[in-house]
Amino acid sequence: MKLLSPSSLIPALLAATASAHGGVLTYNIAGTTYPGFVPYNSATGQSSIQREWDSYNPIQDPTLSTLACNTAGTAGALTATVAAGSTVIAYWNNPWPHTIGPMVTWMANCGGDCKTFSPTGAVWFKIDQAGLLSGDLPTGLWGSGKMVADNSTWTSVIPAGLKAGNYLLRHETIAMHTANAPQWYPECAQLVVTGPACRGVRTWLLFRACML
Numbered sequence: 001m002k003l004l005s006p007s008s009l010i011p012a013l014l015a016a017t018a019s020a021h022g023g024v025l026t027y028n029i030a031g032t033t034y035p036g037f038v039p040y041n042s043a044t045g046q047s048s049i050q051r052e053w054d055s056y057n058p059i060q061d062p063t064l065s066t067l068a069c070n071t072a073g074t075a076g077a078l079t080a081t082v083a084a085g086s087t088v089i090a091y092w093n094n095p096w097p098h099t100i101g102p103m104v105t106w107m108a109n110c111g112g113d114c115k116t117f118s119p120t121g122a123v124w125f126k127i128d129q130a131g132l133l134s135g136d137l138p139t140g141l142w143g144s145g146k147m148v149a150d151n152s153t154w155t156s157v158i159p160a161g162l163k164a165g166n167y168l169l170r171h172e173t174i175a176m177h178t179a180n181a182p183q184w185y186p187e188c189a190q191l192v193v194t195g196p197a198c199r200g201v202r203t204w205l206l207f208r209a210c211m212l
């Protein structure tokens with residue numbers, strides 16, 4: 001029997017550690033695919049709707065401003081235009097390695113251009129969440145377990161009544177498999193939300209109504 005020497009084990013362990021983390025790699029927004037930022041590659045020359053994130057590592061200090069849109073969180077070059085009420089599917093690296101912890105999806109109104117918007121502070125509103133869905137805390141089905149079961153995807157709906165404007169869309173999963181050491185995994189995408197998609201418009205004397 002051949003035994004591995006300790007030195008030959010170290011690179012394997014490091015590789016396993018890196019692949020045990022990650023984030024949102026790609027989006028499907030109302031049927032269109034948008035690749036995310038590619039971490040570990042230089043930001044130079046990358047064009048994405050996703051804000052920059054530089055590694056697969058989690059954020060483990062919730063007081064850091066990078067909790068908002070990961071590290072560095074600097075603006076992407078692109079935006080995705082989407083009608084309110086549309087479906088967004090986020091794709092994590094598959095299989096996502098953590099099944100104990102919640103999924104939370106947030107948005108923030110950028111006011112003006114999202115490329116100059118700072119996402120820190122109380123700017124976020126939650127559009128969906130999934131905590132413990134069944135069973136007990138350490139072994140039950142959590143939102144992130146459902147995400148893994150769904151091929152490491154999470155499906156959200158841009159609120160149908162959301163007013164048109166520029167928004168950040170923030171996906172977050174929190175891995176809680178290690179006691180007293182939660183791991184936050186946030187990524188942000190830049191959206192231009194238009195009014196709800198209309199199948200038809202009905203016009204009365206003073207009103208125009210969207211027939212959904």
Ligand SMILES: [Cu+2]
Nearest residue numbers: 020021022097
């Ligand atoms: Cu991890």
